[in-house]
Amino acid sequence: MLDVSRHFFPVADIKRLLDRLAALKMNRFHWHLIDDQGWRLEIPGYPRFTEVGAWRTLPDGSRYGGFYTVADVAEIVAYAAARNIVVVPEVELPGHSMAGLASYPELSCSGKPEAVATKWGILDGVYCASSEPAARILEAVLKEVCRMFPGPWIHIGGDEVVRTRWESCPRCLEKIRSEGLNGVEGLEAAFFRRFLAFVQSQGKTPLGWNELFEHSIPKNIPVQWWHRPDLAVKTLKTGNPLLVSDVAYCYFDYPYVETDPWYIKSFMLLTPVEKVYANPVVPPGCEALAEGIWGGECCLWTEQVPPSEIDNRLRGRLEAFSEVYWTFDKRPGWPDFRSRL
Numbered sequence: 001m002l003d004v005s006r007h008f009f010p011v012a013d014i015k016r017l018l019d020r021l022a023a024l025k026m027n028r029f030h031w032h033l034i035d036d037q038g039w040r041l042e043i044p045g046y047p048r049f050t051e052v053g054a055w056r057t058l059p060d061g062s063r064y065g066g067f068y069t070v071a072d073v074a075e076i077v078a079y080a081a082a083r084n085i086v087v088v089p090e091v092e093l094p095g096h097s098m099a100g101l102a103s104y105p106e107l108s109c110s111g112k113p114e115a116v117a118t119k120w121g122i123l124d125g126v127y128c129a130s131s132e133p134a135a136r137i138l139e140a141v142l143k144e145v146c147r148m149f150p151g152p153w154i155h156i157g158g159d160e161v162v163r164t165r166w167e168s169c170p171r172c173l174e175k176i177r178s179e180g181l182n183g184v185e186g187l188e189a190a191f192f193r194r195f196l197a198f199v200q201s202q203g204k205t206p207l208g209w210n211e212l213f214e215h216s217i218p219k220n221i222p223v224q225w226w227h228r229p230d231l232a233v234k235t236l237k238t239g240n241p242l243l244v245s246d247v248a249y250c251y252f253d254y255p256y257v258e259t260d261p262w263y264i265k266s267f268m269l270l271t272p273v274e275k276v277y278a279n280p281v282v283p284p285g286c287e288a289l290a291e292g293i294w295g296g297e298c299c300l301w302t303e304q305v306p307p308s309e310i311d312n313r314l315r316g317r318l319e320a321f322s323e324v325y326w327t328f329d330k331r332p333g334w335p336d337f338r339s340r341l
């Protein structure tokens with residue numbers, strides 16, 4: 001997974017990354033296209049997503065941003081396909097949505113103008129969970145995304161949703177009351193049910209981050225697990241496919257060693273290459289359920305990663321990750337790997 005919202009990566013950089021994946025027999029590219037700090041995907045019929053949402057104003061007053069046109073997407077999808085790689089786009093819902101809210105204020109509970117985020121972290125921006133016009137726009141976005149990406153999977157995000165705005169939205173509170181939902185958590189569950197079903201109605205398989213599975217999720221929805229072993233166990237017990245992106249082993253924006261200049265001690269883990277190679281693959285408590293593991297994915301979040309840093313962050317770790325997942329319990333061992341690397 002590459003996050004292109006926090007930093008924008010030109011098409012040439014994406015192609016170079018796809019070359020590296022192909023060389024390591026990695027066969028999926030999860031493209032995190034939308035987040036608080038930038039909307040990076042042209043949506044026909046909705047120009048403000050890229051006129052407004054793709055740009056943020058930096059403290060010095062300059063604008064930072066960029067986006068991929070429909071033609072860019074077709075070029076990248078074809079380039080990936082020629083290398084046996086399926087592109088999985090992510091349309092993050094309903095949180096991490098400041099760029100979407102800045103583009104179309106009617107997507108929010110208040111309808112008031114907002115700005116594309118310039119701060120990192122978990123922000124309170126969230127799409128209104130009860131506005132029918134907002135839902136229609138999001139469905140139109142998903143429909144275009146399903147059309148643009150020929151692969152079978154569409155990622156709808158679902159992580160780190162802050163529900164406080166829903167608690168003071170008269171429309172959201174009325175929906176909770178009239179439909180007998182279990183508070184804002186029930187409202188969130190209803191929101192996910194609608195959009196999971198919508199993606200399925202377009203002939204695609206939706207997937208999401210493990211927070212989605214705090215609610216009950218229909219059969220056959222793959223869950224991307226990054227933290228909380230209880231949710232991995234729950235996913236496998238209900239027979240849903242589990243995609244493993246364990247934050248302790250698979251987040252390659254994290255530094256290798258403490259002396260790396262971008263290390264932020266309060267939340268980052270250290271991820272040296274040897275640790276990536278020691279990834280147990282099976283989440284804690286899932287040993288008896290390991291047959292249900294669908295695969296693994298490493299993630300490059302880019303708050304601290306401009307395009308010039310990408311090679312540094314992947315060096316050694318991408319090779320280790322690929323070997324771990326292609327060999328699993330037959331991996332040759334760290335000294336052997338290190339000498340080949």
Ligand SMILES: [Zn+2]
Pocket residue numbers: 108109127128129130131165166169171172
């Ligand atoms: Zn609302």
